[in-house]
Structure formats: structure tokens, C-alpha cells
Amino acid sequence: MTTSILGIGLALPEHSISQADAAACAVASCVATEKQRQLAPRLYQRSGVQSRHSVLLNSSTNGDPASQTYYAPSDAEQPLGPSTAERMQTYRDKSGELACRAAGDSLTNSKTSPEAITHLVTVSCSGFEAPGFDIQLIEKLGLSRQVSRTHVGFMGCHGALNGLRVAKAFVDADPSARVLLVAVELCSLHYQYGWTNERIVSNSLFADGAAAVVVGRGDSDNSLWQLGSNFAEVVPDCLDAMTWRIGDNGFEMTLSAAVPELIRQHLRHRLLAWLEQHKLTIEEIAGWAIHPGGPRILQACQEALDLPDSAMAASYDVLRRYGNMSSPTVLFVLDTLRASTAGPVVAIGFGPGLAIEACLLN
Template identity: 45%
Template sequence: MTQQQALEMSTDLICRDERESRLLRAMYRKSKVEQRRTCVLYTIAYEWIDREAPPSSSAGPTTQERMELYAQHARPLAMEAAQRALADAGTEPSEITHLVTISCTGFDAPGVDIHLFDQLGLTPDVQRLNIGFMGCHGAINGLRAAQGLAAADPAAKILLVAVELCSLHFKFQWDPKRMMGNALFADGAAAIVLEGDPTDQKICSLADTASYLIDDSREAITWEVGDFGFDMSLDSAVPQLISQHLRTWLEKWLTDRGHNLDAIQSWVVHPGGPKILDAVEEALGLDKDDLSTSRSVLAEHGNMSSPTILFVLKQFLEQQSKGPYLALGFGPGLMAEMALFE
């Protein structure tokens, strides 16, 4: 759906007066999202509430109903991403030794991982790990886990799959703190194959990862299970917190590993939103072009949570951009997660 279609639907279902309509238009415009994809046709939202009900009078489907939709749609979306990753890597499903799945938008067991076993034809002794409820930086947490698995078993071939159905948590009632989520988030899946043998590098090598918990930021980003979907809040202080704390930590971390900010050739930053990208840019002294790929993914796909950073990474790899690459994402905590590719 286009952002204009999303705005029209949201205005119809949520806004009770011209003031709310005006504020919503501003939020959707400032999101810099141009189009998004959803697992169900967006107009279905009109059927999820009583058509005669006034705007904002219904909270929409229950969490149980939304989880039923997650179980129905997350599996085939993850399957499609996994098949593409295996084909791109020239890897047969029978060669996979480990499966890492990532999602924060639904719970289902047996779920996506077992579906991939059944439909891909993974061998029954594939070891599996699920990275759950970690938010937008979940793919970096998954990469860290995969790196550990590969270190323990150099012959490992690891399939990592991230799938999110953010649209299922659309908020039907006016709440200024939650409306930006309606404007930004989308559905998507991405997958990648990682190998433990360093002599058989296909594209690039994951050199290291890092985490940093920012002080006094526990309420900056929250993601909680509610009665009518999951509830996200994004505090307006998040960009300022990033601007204040990111550079000092990152410079030290890179220096300890023989790098510096100027050595990073490609910035794979999760596009959590325009203000977050602006804050990273300001904190690290980057040029506008350095985050153009992140902004392009945001405009074309919206914020898909955990798969999004893999979309950004894929564009850099397809463009054969120079390394080293540095991937960076933010999530509840406020936590910064980072991965260095060489």
C-alpha cells in the first residue's frame, strides 16, 4: 500500500476530529515512508471493527486473533525468504546444520522454525535457536548467535531467517505515543546463509558484534504484549539519547579492534525512522550520502523491524560497496547493537 492509502485508512478508523486528522497527516508525512507491504490486504482493517462504530471507539482484534493471523502468514513469508537465501548461496537444504529464526511480532509453537523443517526439507538433526521479542535490532542478535555456533563448529552452515508482521499490531484508537508506529511499520522477511569455514567466504565475513545499553533510557522504547495486539511506544528523546551516547562508545570499540570511524566505508544502519537516522548521522559526523541506502529502504519498505537491516545489507552487497561495513540498530533498553563486517 502507498503511504497515502495508509493515511486515508488510518484517518477513517482513528481520527475523531480535524485536529487529530491534521496531526496524523503530519506524522505520516514526517515518516518518509512512501510505500509498505502487509501480510493481509490493508482494507481488511475496515472489517475488523463495526462499520457503524465512531472512529477510535474499537480497539480492533484481540491479541489471540492477531496471533492466529501471525501463525497463518508468518510461515509462508519466512519460507519464501529462506528459499531465496539458499538459492543465492548455492546451498541445498540438506546441507544446513543450524537454523536461527528471529521475530518479535508473534508467538506460535510449533511455529515458523518447524514449518521451515517441514517445507524446506531440513534434516531432523538440524539444531535450532529462536531469537524472540528483541525488536528492530533482532537480526544483529541473530548474527551474533550464528557467529557463536560457527565458532563452535567450523563446518556449520547456518540458515538465519527474520520475519515480522508489524501490521498486525495496528492501533485502532487515538494515542499520540503510538500513532507513529502506525505510520512507520510494515511486514517483511529476510534470510541469509552463514558458513563457519573462514576459507570459504562467499561475500563478506562477520568480524565481531557489540552491544551498548544507554544510561537512563529504560522507557525510551518499549514493546509490550497488550490485550489488543502488542503495544509500542517510542519516546521523543530517543534521537537525543543516540546523539549523546553513540559516538563515545563506538569510537572506543572500533579503536580496540584496530579501526576508527573513518575506516568504515559502508554504514548499514537500521532505518528505525528519519529522526533516528538523522541522530546517527549527527553523532558520527556522517555525510548525507552515507545513510542514503537506509533511507531508501525506509521509503520503499517502511520499518519491518528485524529483517530491515538485512534489506539494507543486501543493497550494499549487491552494489559491491567497499568494506568494512558496520551494521547498527536500536531497540528496547535503550540498547544499541552493532555488527562489523570485513
């Protein structure tokens, strides 16, 4: 019996929008000049995303700004869109429902009763509230009121890998523990008004979603994945390469154009050294769950690790179908892989710092 992922659950908002329609909304809310009107659809097309889900959508039909309730065209009263307080109110209203759906499915799929959960680990970087959606999980799912709670906050796109490390530590320390890990992000709340290339690229990628896993002792008959070693490193001299900061009109993401090159420079030799500790080579890894931060990041990972196109298929598929949902996204990739890949699998994510996180699964 080893510490394992025993079940997984995924959840998406009811409505989605095509990338072409999302570009039409961007033109209405963000774009000021005719040149920018022509450029925005091309930037959205290059994102590698075909559709995304958002809690802000009223329907899944067209790109008319009326199809969503939040981002009206820029005006003199709110030139940068809703305030951070307004966005956090929407997070309070919407995050719990998604988290509960994903968590409930993970409990069902792992054949775990809510009362058996001893530890609850929550992950989010797109909103803050107290009491948070962890309390909603206790109330709505019937978890024990004595459950031990841990929140992994504001870690960015690799947050679920941080959460898996925490969950594994609990079970390694107490083999009787059952941990429910829930990652929920409402990235579309932080849509940014005003034209900069960085803003348009971020707006074209991010989406909403939730994923949950149950972690406990398991064997080959009742485990989806056995959790192995974790890797974490903050690359030096890269503090401004990727940032996630709280502004007056939402949380502001910056992603330097240098990030793909930094990945090419630093990822391979760091990952090789970690794998060598476990007597593994890159060629012996059967599956790769690489967080789809965007097509340029995926391309940089593929080049750095010299991976075939087939190794990247799951990550590109999730990016195409759902966009970048931040922390839950890597769990969506793992779920895509589990039907076809027995292991070993490496999951990788990147975050502000520039930070690299990875997890080995079998």
C-alpha cells in the first residue's frame, strides 16, 4: 500500500465561449484603435484555445458582450472595469458551487464517504474570502466538522502540485489519513481592460474550472496514480518574469516574453538531476502532464526536454478545450492521461518566481 490518488473529479461552469466570440468581446471592452481591432482576433487565434468556460457567461451562444454579465464596454465611470471588491463578491458567490461539484465527484469516484476525510487541502489563487469555500465543502458535502484544513493560496498555476505535496505528507505521516484536495479558480474574474499585448494575451488564455482528488493509502487495484517524489525550485534572477499582483481592478498577471527562453535554459538540467535521484531518465517517462500555460510555454517545454509530439498531446488537448484554468488545469491533464498511460508520469507546472514544480507518479 502506497500513498496514492484514489479518485478524481472535475467541474466546469455551465456556459462556454468560443475563442472567436471571446475575441469579439475583447474588441468591445478593451480595444481602442482600428489597428488593435484587427490585431485582437489574431492574438486570440494564436492562443491554442478553441473554447473556454466562465462563471460570467449567461449563455454558450455568441460573442455579443450581452452574453456575459460582467464586462461591459469600457466607459468613463469604469474605464478599467469592475473593482477588485466587485470581482471578489463574484468569487464568493461562484467558487463554492464549482468546488463542491468537483469534490463530490472525486469522493464518488474513489468510493470514499465524506465522513472518512480526515484532511481538507484547498488551492486557489484567483480569490480571497473568509470563511472560504473550504467551509462550504464541509457544509454541503457533509465532511466532519473536525476535519483538518490547509489552504494553499496565491501560488499560481502550479498550486495543485503544491497541494499534492501537502496531501502526500499527511498520508505518509499517518497511513490512516484520507485527504480531499480541491483546486478552484475563477480566472475570468480578472479580465483586464485597456490595451497592452500582455493583457490581451492573458485575457485570451485564462478560464474557470475546478478539480479535486482524494489521496490515501492504496494499491494497484484501487489507485489511479501512486504519488512519488516532488521537485521544486525557484530559478534565480527571474522575479519579474512572471507576476500575479492585486490591483484596484482585479488581479494583474504579467508574463514576460522571456519565460519560454528561461524554460529552455533551466528546465532540462534541473529535471534530469531530479530524475537521476530516482534512477530514471527522460526517455523512461511514459507520460507528461505539463501545465498548458500557453502554446509558447508548451513548445519551450517540448524543446527543452526533447519530447515527441505525442508526449504533449494531453496538454494541448486540455488547452484547446478548456484554456488555462490555472491550478486545476494540470489535474485535467492527468485525468486525460490516466486512460492511456500507466506510468511513470511527470506533472510539471510553473508559477511566479519563476518557480518550477513537478511531481512523479506511477
